[in-house]
Amino acid sequence: MPGTVSATASTPPRVMTGEHFMVGDHACAEGALAAGLDFFAGYPITPSTEICERLAHRLPQVGGTFVQMEDELGSIAAILGASAAGARTLTATSGPGFSLMMENIGLAAMMEIPCVIVDVMRGSPSTGLPTLVGQADVFQARWGSHGDYGIVAYSPSSPQECFDLTIRAFNVADRLRIPVFVLMDEVIGHMTERVVIPPAQQIPRVDRKRPSHEPGDAVFLPFKADADLIPPMAHAGEGYNVHFTGLTHDERGYPALNAQTHEQLVTRLVNKVAVHAPEAILTEEVDLDDAEVVVVAFGCTARSARRAVAMARQQGVKAGLLRLISLWPFPEERVRDLGRRDAVKRFVVPEINMGQMCREVERLTHLPVQSINRAGGAMITPQSILEVLVS
C-alpha cells in the first residue's frame, strides 16, 4: 500500500552524525535537515532534483513535511506561507525555476519572511544546458526581483560546504528575516566527496526574533524594527492578528501608499542587510600575503583557481586567491583593501558566465581586472587560469 512508510528503529536520525561519501545535492539536503528544516516545497528540476528526492525520503521520517508542488510559483509561495506560520522552510531549484520564483522572492523581502532557496546553477539562459554547469545566476540572485531589497547568498565549493552553508543560510535567514540563497553550481551539486556531519548538539542554531509583547497588547507593532533594523516576528495562529502585505506598509503592517512610508520601509529593508553584512560575509584567502595577482573566484571555479594559484607559485608568479564563500553581500572592504596594497598589481576573475562578478571587482579598484569567462557547459580549467596568471 502506498504512503505507509513510518519511522522505525532503523530510520536514520535527523542529524546523520558521522563521515559520509556524499553528493553535494544530498549534503545540502542533510544540512537543511540538521538545521531543523520543518517544511520543504519544491518542483523537480535538473540539476537540483536530488535535493528534492532526498528530502522526500528523509524529511517525513523525521517529522517534517515534504510537498511536491505543481510548479515553482507554488513552491516559493508555499514555503513563505509555512514560514509565516513558524516553520523553517526550504525550496530547491535551478535557473528556470529560480526565474519563476522571483516575484515571491520580492514578497519574502517585503514581508520579511525568512526562507532558504537553493539554486543549483546550470548552463543558461532559458532551458540552456540542463545537465551541465553554469555560474550565471549570481546577478539574478542579487537583483532578480523588481525593486530594491537586501539578500544574502552563499556559494559552496564542496559537498562539505553544501552541508555547512545550508545550515548557515537558515540561521542568517531567521536572524535577518530575509530570503537567503545557496547558489550551488551543477559541478558542486553533482560532486561526491567526504562530508563530515557533527553531532546534533554542535549544529549552530540562530532563531528568529519573537515578540516580547503578549497577543492583544496594542503597543506591539508587528513591523516596528528594533535598533538592529529587524522587527520581531509573530506567526499565524498566535493571536496577534497580524497583517502581512506586499504593499508598502507602516509599522502596523497596514498598507500606507505614500512616498514617506515607502522611503522608510525600503531604506530599512536595504540597510538591515547592509549593517549586518559583516555577520553574513564569508571568504577564504589563499596566499594573499605577498600576492601580486589576486584571483577572485567562487563555486567550482574556485577549485580550479586554487590549483592555478599553486601552479603559478611554482613558476615564480606571486598569485593568491580570494575565494568568495558568500557572494552577497559582496566583500567590498576586502577587495578595496587588496586593491590598495602596493604589492597587488592586478585582479583575475574567472567565472562560468560572460562576466558578472568581475563587475563587482571593477567598481572597487582602479587596478586592471582580467576576466576569464566561459558561457557554461564545462569548468574553467586550472590551465586556462594559469595562462592568464603567468602572462
Add this chain to the structure above:
Amino acid sequence: MSVPAPAATQFVEEHPIDTLLRADRFPHILCPACGIGSVIHCYVQAISESGIDKAQHVCVSGIGCSGRAAGYINVDSYHTTHGRAVPFALGIAVYRPELCVTVISGDGDLSSIGGNHLIHAARRNVNLNIICINNFNYGMTGGQAGPTTPVSAKSSTTPFGSWERPFNLPHLAHAVGASLVSRWTVLHARQLKQTILKAMHKQGFAFIEVLSPCPTGFGRPNDRGDGIEDMRRYRQRCVIDDEAYLPDIDIDITDDTSPIVVGNFVDIDRPPFQPVLGAPRREVAKVLAENANQRTRSRESVGHEH
C-alpha cells in the same frame, strides 16, 4: 399623535463583529455598491459563529479588489502576490493543520493567474476554504475582461464585446476534486454565511463562488445600472438548485431572461491532504485504494453490460 419611544431602546457603541474588522483601516477602498463588503461581512459573521477560536482563523488574499479583503479582517491576514494566495495558504494550512485557513480573492486572481494552483489544491483536497468573489472583470485595474467575462460583455480590453467562452467555476471546481462546491450571490447573505460556516468545519477543499456587483468596472460599460439593479436581477433570476447538473450552470449575466443557478452543489467527504507520515496518511491511502478498487469494479460491470 406622539409615538412613545420603546423603553428598551439602547444605543451601543459596539457591534458584535467590530473586533473582527480592522476598523482603524476604514474608510475602505471599495466603490459604492460593490459587493465585496457583503462577502467580508458574511465571512466575519461565520467566524463569530464558528465556535473556532478567533486566533485559529487565518485569512489569505491575492491581488485585486477582492484581494484587499484580508486587509480589513482582524485575524492573522496575509495579502500575497497575484495568483499565489492558494499555495501561500497551503503552506500555512499544511504546516499548522489546526488552523482554519480561508482564501478570499477574486475570479481573475484565483482562476486566471492562479488557476493552476486552484486546480491542484482542489485535486489534493487541501484543507482550505476558498471564497471566490466573481464580479466578471478585473476591477482594480479599471475593468478589463477576464476568464469569467460573459460572451458579448464589453470591457476596456474587449471594446467590441468578449468572444471567449468563460469559466463555469463550480463545474471546474467539482471536476478537479473539490469536496464542497457552492455558488451564491451577495444577495444570499444568509445562505452564503451558512456555506462558509460549513466550509470552516469541513476537512478538505471548499470552493464557494460568490457573484458580486461591480457597477464601476463591469456595470458601466455594459449598461447594468447601479448595484441595486444587480441585486434586483439576482432576486429575479436566481434559482436555488442543489441538485443542478454542473456542466449546465454557465452564467450569462448579461442575458436577463436566463436563470442563475445557485446552491450547495457538492458536499462529499474525501481524505484531506496530509503529507505527514503516520496513521492519518495510512488511512488516506486505504480510502484512496478502496476508491480505486470501486472504480475498477464499476468499469468491469459496465463492460459486462455491453
